[in-house]
Amino acid sequence: MTPAPADVLAAAAARGWSIGVAESLTGGLVVAALVSVPGASAVLRGGVVAYATDLKASLLGVDAALLAERGAVDPDVAAAMAGGVRRATGADVGLATTGVAGPDPQDGKAPGLVYVAVATPERATVRRLDLPGGRAAVRAGAADGVLSLALEVLARG
Numbered sequence: 001m002t003p004a005p006a007d008v009l010a011a012a013a014a015r016g017w018s019i020g021v022a023e024s025l026t027g028g029l030v031v032a033a034l035v036s037v038p039g040a041s042a043v044l045r046g047g048v049v050a051y052a053t054d055l056k057a058s059l060l061g062v063d064a065a066l067l068a069e070r071g072a073v074d075p076d077v078a079a080a081m082a083g084g085v086r087r088a089t090g091a092d093v094g095l096a097t098t099g100v101a102g103p104d105p106q107d108g109k110a111p112g113l114v115y116v117a118v119a120t121p122e123r124a125t126v127r128r129l130d131l132p133g134g135r136a137a138v139r140a141g142a143a144d145g146v147l148s149l150a151l152e153v154l155a156r157g
Contacts, residue, residue, distance in 0.1 A: 003147040011154035020089030021047035029143040045089040060084030071107035082119035116146035
């Protein structure tokens with residue numbers, strides 16, 4: 001089931017939390033979904049599209065050594081991106097997407113391999129997604145995946 005961006009925003013608002021988004025392969029799809037909701041500005045602080053690997057380090061503070069060792073498609077990179085966007089935007093909650101949209105592998109990782117992360121003041125949660133389909137399907141699945149994870153994390157209370 002595709003999560004409703006309005007539900008994610010409402011869950012954050014119910015906790016008095018704001019949201020920041022760090023995107024790689026989704027290229028702004030997550031922020032676009034959230035800003036499509038009237039009143040999103042009450043919760044959404046902003047987003048960073050760090051498509052190039054070096055921007056993950058310079059804009060989001062992801063450890064350059066981690067990126068050099070493992071590449072951008074890694075669970076620890078996703079968690080660091082989520083934490084980094086919290087700091088960069090001053091948000092309570094950071095959402096992050098990183099993965100391979102295809103059609104070609106990246107750093108030895110197959111198309112469809114995606115990591116999404118949600119960082120809150122309490123913890124960071126990362127989920128691996130293995131998404132089928134072409135580039136557009138993988139990107140859409142990654143956006144849905146991070147919104148689903150956010151809703152789960154925010155509903156934990």
